[in-house]
Amino acid sequence: HEHQVPFRYQDGPFIAAPTRPLVWGDINIIHTTDTHGWLSGHLKDTAPEPNYSGDIGMLSSFVSHLKAEAEERNVDLLMVDSGDLHDGNGLTDGFPVGGIDGHEALKLFRRLPYDVMAIGNHELYKYEVAYDMYKNFAPKLHGRYLTSNVNITVEESGQLINVPIGDRFSKFQTRLGRNITAFGVLFDFQLNSINTTIQSPADMVQESWFKDAIAEEPDLFLLVGHMAIQPGSRWPVVFEAIRAVHPLTPIAIFGGHTHIRDCVQLDSRSMSLESGQFMETLGWMSLKFESDQVAFTRRYLDANMVTYAYHTGKHGEDFHTKEGKDITTGIQTLSNAFNLSYQFGIAPQDYFKQRVPTSSSSSVINLFASQVLPTTLKLSSTRGDIPAMFVANSGVLRYDVFKGSFTRNDQYIVSPFQNTFEYVQNISRSVAAQVVDELNRSGLPSLEKLYSENTSIDQADPFEVYSRWLQGQWERWNSEPSSSTENLTLGYVTTDACPGAGDDVPHQPVPHYPLPPFIGSDLPNTDYMDLVFVSFIRDSVLIVINEINAGNVPNVTDADVKPYTQLAVDNVFGLYASMVWS
Numbered sequence: 001h002e003h004q005v006p007f008r009y010q011d012g013p014f015i016a017a018p019t020r021p022l023v024w025g026d027i028n029i030i031h032t033t034d035t036h037g038w039l040s041g042h043l044k045d046t047a048p049e050p051n052y053s054g055d056i057g058m059l060s061s062f063v064s065h066l067k068a069e070a071e072e073r074n075v076d077l078l079m080v081d082s083g084d085l086h087d088g089n090g091l092t093d094g095f096p097v098g099g100i101d102g103h104e105a106l107k108l109f110r111r112l113p114y115d116v117m118a119i120g121n122h123e124l125y126k127y128e129v130a131y132d133m134y135k136n137f138a139p140k141l142h143g144r145y146l147t148s149n150v151n152i153t154v155e156e157s158g159q160l161i162n163v164p165i166g167d168r169f170s171k172f173q174t175r176l177g178r179n180i181t182a183f184g185v186l187f188d189f190q191l192n193s194i195n196t197t198i199q200s201p202a203d204m205v206q207e208s209w210f211k212d213a214i215a216e217e218p219d220l221f222l223l224v225g226h227m228a229i230q231p232g233s234r235w236p237v238v239f240e241a242i243r244a245v246h247p248l249t250p251i252a253i254f255g256g257h258t259h260i261r262d263c264v265q266l267d268s269r270s271m272s273l274e275s276g277q278f279m280e281t282l283g284w285m286s287l288k289f290e291s292d293q294v295a296f297t298r299r300y301l302d303a304n305m306v307t308y309a310y311h312t313g314k315h316g317e318d319f320h321t322k323e324g325k326d327i328t329t330g331i332q333t334l335s336n337a338f339n340l341s342y343q344f345g346i347a348p349q350d351y352f353k354q355r356v357p358t359s360s361s362s363s364v365i366n367l368f369a370s371q372v373l374p375t376t377l378k379l380s381s382t383r384g385d386i387p388a389m390f391v392a393n394s395g396v397l398r399y400d401v402f403k404g405s406f407t408r409n410d411q412y413i414v415s416p417f418q419n420t421f422e423y424v425q426n427i428s429r430s431v432a433a434q435v436v437d438e439l440n441r442s443g444l445p446s447l448e449k450l451y452s453e454n455t456s457i458d459q460a461d462p463f464e465v466y467s468r469w470l471q472g473q474w475e476r477w478n479s480e481p482s483s484s485t486e487n488l489t490l491g492y493v494t495t496d497a498c499p500g501a502g503d504d505v506p507h508q509p510v511p512h513y514p515l516p517p518f519i520g521s522d523l524p525n526t527d528y529m530d531l532v533f534v535s536f537i538r539d540s541v542l543i544v545i546n547e548i549n550a551g552n553v554p555n556v557t558d559a560d561v562k563p564y565t566q567l568a569v570d571n572v573f574g575l576y577a578s579m580v581w582s
């Protein structure tokens with residue numbers, strides 16, 4: 001299997017060009033969020049992947065040309081990011097033994113001219129990642145890596161101290177001298193590692209440092225953070241706290257976490273924007289000050305060379321800056337160092353996460369549950385000859401698998417998580433038969449439950465929100481018969497709560513089928529079996545087994561759970577590809 005597949009970048013004919021120039025204001029802001037390590041952009045040919053084929057070197061060139069244009073127009077251009085830099089791509093997660101997730105990739109990422117970056121929950125799952133952000137990343141942002149409500153406990157001079165990972169807030173001036181007060185807020189995430197803490201946004205706004213920071217009126221409050229912008233999020237808490245002091249000051253909010261394109265206006269002097277996921281989307285917001293009014297616009301740009309060339313009017317060598325080319329070379333060098341082009345096998349077809357029903361032979365979920373898990377886990381476990389049923393959360397699979405070369409990079413893309421596999425033995429056939437259905441009824445909190453319990457939308461599985469968003473696009477498309485005759489390329493079709501069209505390029509939506517939160521392999525034809533599951537869902541699985549047993553047998557507890565194999569989720573697809581697709 002010593003095949004090497006080169007990373008490549010495409011700007012080919014499959015990409016539809018924008019037709020509307022950007023609307024510039026007095027302050028203009030470019031936004032990224034939930035990039036999850038996709039520094040190289042999307043590399044596959046299956047539509048709509050080429051829509052997102054720009055790498056961050058090209059993005060660097062793009063922003064540099066826009067900055068020059070901003071100077072010519074005598075306006076300000078800022079760039080912000082809402083967090084989740086880790087988990088989702090080999091460039092962050094494919095680090096060698098002894099390395100730290102994201103450490104190398106973020107050296108490239110921070111070469112982009114961000115004015116403010118905020119922390120995401122994926123910076124907090126592991127202490128060593130959070131510590132790396134504290135020690136190595138935040139200092140390089142010079143006070144602009146904002147973690148307003150996130151602390152870390154570190155040892156310094158023999159003492160344990162609890163400090164913000166970055167800075168709580170930043171006050172700075174734009175190139176044209178406008179005063180900005182910025183915060184970086186994370187939703188009340190609960191799965192953070194030990195020795196990191198997250199204060200709820202509601203408590204944060206009561207802090208004296210926050211009240212002091214907002215006392216002086218800036219020209220713009222810039223709220224960047226890892227929270228959805230939907231009304232069920234925590235943004236209104238922060239917004240209202242500022243509005244109580246400054247009823248008229250413009251507020252620009254940049255959210256994330258649910259991976260969707262979205263825009264709302266909490267009042268007429270504010271706009272909230274969320275800009276997608278995985279380096280697919282660049283958000284654009286403009287604010288124009290007109291006598292005592294503020295006019296906002298927003299746009300969702302597909303991140304590719306055709307978009308960049310259209311909006312800068314620059315092509316080929318005129319477009320690519322030296323810095324941009326250096327960053328692209330750096331991505332290639334990192335990819336080589338991490339051996340990300342190593343080919344495990346050749347996928348015989350595309351396998352989709354939500355584009356086909358779960359029962360389809362083209363479903364990656366079906367492939368995972370019915371083929372990948374049974375084949376690889378049984379092979380690698382000492383209990384391989386004991387009948388077993390395999391259960392996983394669908395959220396553990398992050399992306400499609402595309403026909404053709406399946407590389408180490410693709411393995412991290414389909415699932416970056418190092419979750420292990422565990423089992424409980426002697427589960428009866430009748431209990432095992434109900435586990436997946438019962439989990440889907442009550443396992444991870446559904447949005448309805450969360451809303452009714454008045455918790456935040458951000459604590460739901462973001463995958464559920466993203467999935468509903470795609471579902472809405474597909475249903476609307478199908479309910480408008482005329483739309484299906486239009487000759488559009490595949491892509492996102494956003495409807496949000498802000499005026500005018502948001503998508504820079506009109507598309508037709510990718511077909512979408514609902515996906516249950518949990519999935520299982522076929523039930524073996526035997527009275528008792530091992531129930532094998534992803535460690536991430538251990539608590540839910542135990543609760544559900546005990547609920548189904550309803551006290552008829554002793555409860556299963558953590559003591560009954562044992563490791564099933566040395567394999568983790570992030571390496572089962574590679575093993576499968578080398579066994580079946582080579």
Ligand SMILES: Nc1ccn([C@@H]2O[C@H](COP(=O)(O)O)[C@@H](O)[C@H]2O)c(=O)n1
Nearest residue numbers: 121257393395396417419461462463536
């Ligand atoms: N170790 C993990 C971590 C997360 N997941 C899945 O991702 C969901 C969280 O979504 P983010 O966008 O914040 O990543 C979570 O609910 C799980 O579905 C996982 O499987 N394993």
